[in-house]
Amino acid sequence: MSTVADVLAGADAAPVDLTGRSGTRALRDGLARVLMWTAFAVAVVPLVWILWTVAAEGGRLLIHSTWWTNSQVGVTARRVGGGATHAIQGTLLQAGVTALISVPIGVLTAVYLVEYGRGRVARLVSFMVGILTGVPSIVAGLFIYAVFMTTFGMQRAAIFVCLALTLLMIPTIVRSTEEMLKLVPNDLREASYALGVPKWKTISAVVLPTAFSGIVTGILLGLARIMGETAPLLILGPYTKAITANLFGGNMATLPTMINQDRDQAVTMPAYDRVWAAALTLILLILVLNLLGRVIGPRSKV
Amino acid sequence: MAKRIDISDLSIYYGAFKAVEDVTMSVPPRSVTAFIGPSGCGKSTVLRTLNRMHEVIPGARVEGKVLLDGQDLYGSGVDPVAVRRTIGMVFQRPNPFPTMTIRDNVVAGLRLNGVRDKKRLDEITEQSLRGANLWNEVKDRLDKPGAGLSGGQQQRLCIARAIAVSPEVLLMDEPCSALDPISTLAIEDLINDLKTRFTIVIVTHNMQQAARVSDQTAFFNLAATGKPGKLVEMDSTSTIFNNPSLKATEDYISGRFG
Ligand SMILES: Nc1ncnc2c1ncn2[C@@H]1O[C@H](COP(=O)(O)OP(=O)(O)OP(=O)(O)O)[C@@H](O)[C@H]1O
Ligand SMILES: [Mg+2]
Numbered sequence: 001m002s003t004v005a006d007v008l009a010g011a012d013a014a015p016v017d018l019t020g021r022s023g024t025r026a027l028r029d030g031l032a033r034v035l036m037w038t039a040f041a042v043a044v045v046p047l048v049w050i051l052w053t054v055a056a057e058g059g060r061l062l063i064h065s066t067w068w069t070n071s072q073v074g075v076t077a078r079r080v081g082g083g084a085t086h087a088i089q090g091t092l093l094q095a096g097v098t099a100l101i102s103v104p105i106g107v108l109t110a111v112y113l114v115e116y117g118r119g120r121v122a123r124l125v126s127f128m129v130g131i132l133t134g135v136p137s138i139v140a141g142l143f144i145y146a147v148f149m150t151t152f153g154m155q156r157a158a159i160f161v162c163l164a165l166t167l168l169m170i171p172t173i174v175r176s177t178e179e180m181l182k183l184v185p186n187d188l189r190e191a192s193y194a195l196g197v198p199k200w201k202t203i204s205a206v207v208l209p210t211a212f213s214g215i216v217t218g219i220l221l222g223l224a225r226i227m228g229e230t231a232p233l234l235i236l237g238p239y240t241k242a243i244t245a246n247l248f249g250g251n252m253a254t255l256p257t258m259i260n261q262d263r264d265q266a267v268t269m270p271a272y273d274r275v276w277a278a279a280l281t282l283i284l285l286i287l288v289l290n291l292l293g294r295v296i297g298p299r300s301k302v
Numbered sequence: 303m304a305k306r307i308d309i310s311d312l313s314i315y316y317g318a319f320k321a322v323e324d325v326t327m328s329v330p331p332r333s334v335t336a337f338i339g340p341s342g343c344g345k346s347t348v349l350r351t352l353n354r355m356h357e358v359i360p361g362a363r364v365e366g367k368v369l370l371d372g373q374d375l376y377g378s379g380v381d382p383v384a385v386r387r388t389i390g391m392v393f394q395r396p397n398p399f400p401t402m403t404i405r406d407n408v409v410a411g412l413r414l415n416g417v418r419d420k421k422r423l424d425e426i427t428e429q430s431l432r433g434a435n436l437w438n439e440v441k442d443r444l445d446k447p448g449a450g451l452s453g454g455q456q457q458r459l460c461i462a463r464a465i466a467v468s469p470e471v472l473l474m475d476e477p478c479s480a481l482d483p484i485s486t487l488a489i490e491d492l493i494n495d496l497k498t499r500f501t502i503v504i505v506t507h508n509m510q511q512a513a514r515v516s517d518q519t520a521f522f523n524l525a526a527t528g529k530p531g532k533l534v535e536m537d538s539t540s541t542i543f544n545n546p547s548l549k550a551t552e553d554y555i556s557g558r559f560g
Pocket of ligand 1: 339
């Protein structure tokens with residue numbers, strides 16, 4: 001027993017106990033840990049399962065070189081053989097054209113919003129981009145269909161798929177580019193102005209290069225997302241078994257439509273295997289784009 | 303090169319907030335003028351109006367006159383970009399362009415304004431880096447990124463970048479505040495060299511630095527927070543430090559502030 005006087009006199013100067021961990025705190029800590037790992041497992045298990053199944057079912061075809069070099073011309077559902085070149089090429093071509101249209105529009109819009117936008121017009125543009133972000137892909141597809149097929153009576157073609165995908169891609173590019181531009185420190189803009197460099201030149205030669213890899217990453221991730229879009233393809237881009245590069249007429253195959261084409265075949269059919277293989281190919285393509293984005297991302301200068 | 307600056311009745315605003323009121327002063331050519339005063343009294347704000355950097359901030363505006371050899375910088379038809387080519391600036395924090403090499407940083411102002419002549423750019427690179435007292439340290443790695451230098455080296459790189467466009471006037475906003483004593487001395491020596499060619503205005507919180515490098519000193523103060531800052535007293539540095547005419551100046555310099 002120590003009295004106040006003892007303590008004041010330093011008679012009972014026991015060292016502070018730094019080892020004891022309170023029971024309830026340890027319990028709460030443990031509980032939080034368990035919850036966290038459970039949540040992680042719930043999220044990851046289906047993912048691994050899907051990847052595993054797709055790889056197991058579709059991997060066999062992918063190791064044949066014909067998968068990468070041949071189309072499905074002359075191959076029926078009951079016959080083995082053929083490849084996915086037509087669909088891979090269609091997917092890449094449409095993604096490329098989509099990027100070609102949406103990257104300039106998206107990046108310039110973001111530059112406007114971050115570097116120039118003030119007042120009502122900028123708020124309106126930003127609001128519109130927000131709305132566009134929320135548009136479901138099937139609505140984008142139907143919108144293009146309504147404008148070009150219903151109103152102007154045109155034939156479906158790959159370019160219209162690209163236009164629908166552009167509607168989906170622009171807002172993601174605007175948003176990611178905006179974020180990257182905002183990360184560029186104002187110091188750099190001021191340093192450039194102080195050298196007597198005009199604003200447009202400051203943006204093109206200092207701000208954009210500084211944010212470059214971040215912007216590219218955003219574009220690649222956006223591209224990876226729209227490559228898997230299916231709804232606009234079902235409406236605007238009918239499947240074909242042949243290789244074609246004609247954007248403006250006729251049908252063009254893509255991996256999602258190739259999957260869709262044979263998805264209700266019986267398990268015993270060779271076409272059934274090709275559905276899995278096409279799915280795996282699409283996953284791999286998207287994975288490569290994602291990885292590319294991740295590799296470029298950290299090289300960012302901001 | 304080197305021009306004089308005459309400021310008259312300058313009031314500076316951030317939106318509705320009047321940050322600085324009624325500044326009138328003259329900066330003679332080929333001299334170093336130091337701005338001193340407590341934090342928030344508007345030293346940076348005044349400095350930034352001298353090369354029209356103030357108006358980069360949304361809502362910022364200026365009343366009064368700033369004359370460069372008699373020509374009003376805020377006159378109609380004056381292009382702020384042209385003003386900034388004539389009046390260079392070094393910032394408190396070193397801010398080399400992260401995407402550019404040391405060489406490209408130095409000549410950024412020239413290249414971004416369309417100078418392509420490689421030989422001339424190389425000459426100016428060496429000249430400016432020598433001028434900024436950095437040449438010997440970086441001459442073997444001109445093609446390495448400018449962001450890879452030490453803080454003090456980066457600041458000298460920024461000075462090299464500012465003098466590469468051969469301005470008439472050089473504005474420096476606390477250029478040594480992020481630096482160690484040795485880099486600080488290097489930059490002070492540099493300022494002494496530079497004043498033979500440029501008119502220099504420097505903001506500093508370091509009294510010794512003001513006493514060491516400047517020819518005249520301007521003391522700014524503000525009556526209370528939220529009130530605009532004012533120029534209290536300006537005179538030759540020796541007068542300000544040894545024999546100021548106002549009590550407020552003396553108190554601030556001797557550290558009996560507030
Ligand atoms: N961008 C801005 N927007 C609004 N007010 C500002 C802005 N920059 C500065 N001010 C205000 O203007 C006044 C003067 O600021 P200024 O930066 O010129 O002070 P200073 O003397 O340079 O201070 P310090 O020594 O701390 O750098 C302060 O009241 C500050 O809050
Ligand atoms: Mg300041």
